[in-house]
Amino acid sequence: MTVHVCSLKFDADRDGGPQSVPAGDSYHVVRFPYGAAESYDADNMHALTRNGADHPFPSDAASGLIWPAHEAWGRLYAMIQWETASGGAATEFRDQFVRDPLGTADTTCTEHRPSSPGMQCFAKTWAIFVHPDVPLGLRVAHNADRPLDLVIAEFKLEYDA
Structure with a gap:
């Protein structure tokens, strides 16, 4: 068996600034x-x-997708960091893994978390079946009264095939 990994990272300091949500x-x-x-x-x-189509980062939401190379039992990982001031603007932060996020979304491991003092930092892991023709994504939301910035995020898929 071979371990297959796709490990993605967004860092606002390196990648052209934060992602406004x-x-x-x-x-x-x-x-x-x-x-x-x-x-x-x-x-x-x-x-x-x-x-046959390009999906440029950061303008295209498809730049957030992982397309599994094989059918397998996969393990998903994520780490999310919101801007430091976000805890004063939102009372709840939401995140989820999703199959086919730009089509017929099938969500899993949805979490709603209260804000905490300082920066909002969250990590999660989940296991699901993955398929080559069904992309995976990490989605976020919040309940602030203004847009909030995502400053760091990681999204990883690992499986044996």
């Missing part, structure tokens, strides 16, 4: 840069070009 109940796909900015993607599961 609009206020409201809607979830938004976290977007990740391509190429050298990625932590690891030997199987090309996070490709700029998919099905």
Whole structure:
């Protein structure tokens, strides 16, 4: 068996500034840069070009997708950091893993968390079946009365095949 890993990282200091997440109940796909900015993607599961079309970071929500290379029992990991001032603006932060986030979304591991003093930092892990024709995403939301900035995020898929 071979371990397959796609490990993505967004860092506002390195990747052109924070990702602004609009206020409201809607979830938004976290977007990740391509190429050298990625932590690891030997199987090309996070490709700029998919099905003949480019999906540029950060303008295209598809830049947040991982396309599993095999059918498998997969393990998902995420780490999310919101701007420092966000705890005073929001009382709840939301995140979830989702299959096919830009199509017929199938959500799992949805968490709603209260704000805490200082920066809002969260980590999570979950296991699900993954399929090559069904992309995976990490989505976030909050209940602040203004947009909030996501400053660091990581999204990882690992499986044996």
